[in-house]
Amino acid sequence: MGIGVDIIRGQAIQTIGDAGHLERLNIMTDSRKAAADSLFVPLVGENFNGHHYLKQAIEHGAEAAIWMEREPLPDKIPDGFPVFFVRDTLAALQNMAKSYLNQVHPKIIAVTGSNGKTTTKDMIYSILSQSYRTFKTQGNLNNHIGVPLTILSMPENTDVLVLEMGMNHFGELTYLSQMARPDLAIITNIGESHIEYLGSREGIAKAKLEIVNGLKKRGTLIIDGDEPLLDNIQTNVFQIVRCGFGDQNNWRITDVDESVTGSRFTLNKQTESFHVPVLGRHNVKNAVLSFAAARILGVAIEKIRYGLEHLSLTKLRFEKVKGLNGSVLINDCYNASPSSMRASLETLKTLPGFEQRVAVLGDMYELGRNEEALHKSVAEIVKAPLTHLVTIGDKGAWIAKGLQEIGGDETLEVHVYPTKAAAQPYLESLLNDKTVMLFKASRLLALEELSGKLRAKESTNQ
Incomplete structure (x- = not known):
């Protein structure tokens, strides 16, 4: 595993230290995570500078580093530690990727x-x-x-x-x-x-x-x-x-x-x-x-x-788990947009064998100046056979407001909560072997924290 040192050398405008013993190196950009036999690539952002963490990277397995030429090297690094100087570490990372693609093809x-x-x-x-x-x-x-x-x-x-x-x-x-x-x-x-x-x-x-x-x-x-x-x-x-x-x-x-x-x-x-x-x-x-x-x-x-x-999905993408009291929970809360939320709700409606179909919906982000209208647009499909709508967060509440404005299904129970913690007791009261509960919101809301508290002990994917 790892890339050949020839690809790394191809990015360098100057090299110090002894790189003669190096053959292949893995890539490390996070100095906090151990990665044996790795090349540390310190990236720079608005609020961080990876060049400040070379010592930590070495402790976690870095055998060499790419280094932006304008950044000062720390005083104390191991004798002979290889450093490849480049004009920009992100550009070097991207160019190494292109070179490696051409090599592997x-x-x-x-x-x-x-x-x-x-x-x-x-x-x-x-x-x-x-x-x-x-x-x-x-x-x-x-x-x-x-x-x-x-x-x-x-x-x-x-x-x-x-x-x-x-x-x-x-x-x-x-x-x-x-x-x-x-x-x-x-x-x-x-x-x-x-x-x-x-x-x-x-x-x-x-x-x-x-x-x-x-x-x-x-x-x-x-x-x-x-x-x-x-x-x-x-x-x-x-x-x-x-x-x-x-x-x-x-x-x-x-x-x-x-x-x-x-x-x-x-x-x-x-x-x-x-x-x-x-x-x-x-x-x-x-x-x-x-x-x-x-x-x-x-x-x-x-x-x-x-x-x-035999598909195995990344977690939080319509992930079905066992809930308390024999219920079924669906974690579809990695992210959300109005169209993906509508698709998830339509699927919830079709699941057979349940008397309670509960939609737990939260805030959606990056929707711009029409975000309230886009949240409200979801309300158009919040209807039977759904039985409960529970919204979480200020933006999520717009879905319930939209339902009220269009005169939604009177048989539907609607509850609006400001936070996950506030919603938990009510949601827990709904769980039985005839309940399926969907969780859907943008990543920032982290609804899996709430669904995790409603999971059966030692629950695994069904």
Whole structure:
């Protein structure tokens, strides 16, 4: 594991110390985390400067460091400790990633979208691992730092690299795509995430389409074919594959059957079905985007079916766990936007076998000047068979207010709480073996802290 010292030397304008014994080094950017045989890359931000922590990095396994030339070296470092001086450590990190990609030369799949990036990435990995040595973005390291770190972490024998790419401003996906030069690019959907910075859903679509700016010639763009904002892509440089529920799609989802154990579906009215152990029609679409990528890479249908069936998702993405008193809790609280919240609520409505379907909804962020209206828009689908709406936080309360303004379902019990702690006793009183409870909000609210207090002891994923 690790990258060769030749790649590191290629970034240096000057080197001190003895690097002759070094062959391959892992990358360390956080001096607090132990990483044996590593190269310390101190990054600089508005409120931090990694150059202040070289001693700590050495204690945690750093064998060498890249160093910004204008930063002073600490007085006391081990004799002969190798230091590679560069003009900018972040640029050096990104350039090393490009060099390492050229050396390993894997097939590259880049995944972006307002929602579903991580789930789709996990699905692709689960499928492709049956046929190829596959590496994927860990967690959601999907920005200008996370993408190069992912690249530099992949084993040297990697066949396929699956990169999640995120953004919240114009230009960011262009940079990431041109760094990675993907063979396949996937846009999962166009929602409202980051609308504060991008102005409109049209702006979001424009920013997401930047992913093609680094797409290799004769590459393939796989998209949500049901999204009108992606209808008019004009190109003679790359192929477009559309996936979704409408008749216009190359891969058309048919005959969806959902249960508490997951979703079963067919494609193009064929008789053979696929099963994914996750809930929601939106996740069926993510599965089909993954299917399309796998078919382009020549993976057999049976291996795709096996990969989907044995999927392991990153936590907090429609994660189903056992709650107190035999209840079922659904943690879908890694992040939220109005469109993803609506998709989760529609899924909650379809789950069979429950008498109480409780939606615990909280604040959504980065929605810009229309944030109140966007929260209220969720209220349109808060209706039977949902039985309870519980909102948490000042922004979450707008959902309940929206329900009141439209004269919502009178059979629905609605409770508004300012904090997670305030909501806990009431939520706990609802839990029994006929209750399913969904938790959905933006990351900052950390609703998993609340759901964790309502979990059965020693609960594991079902």
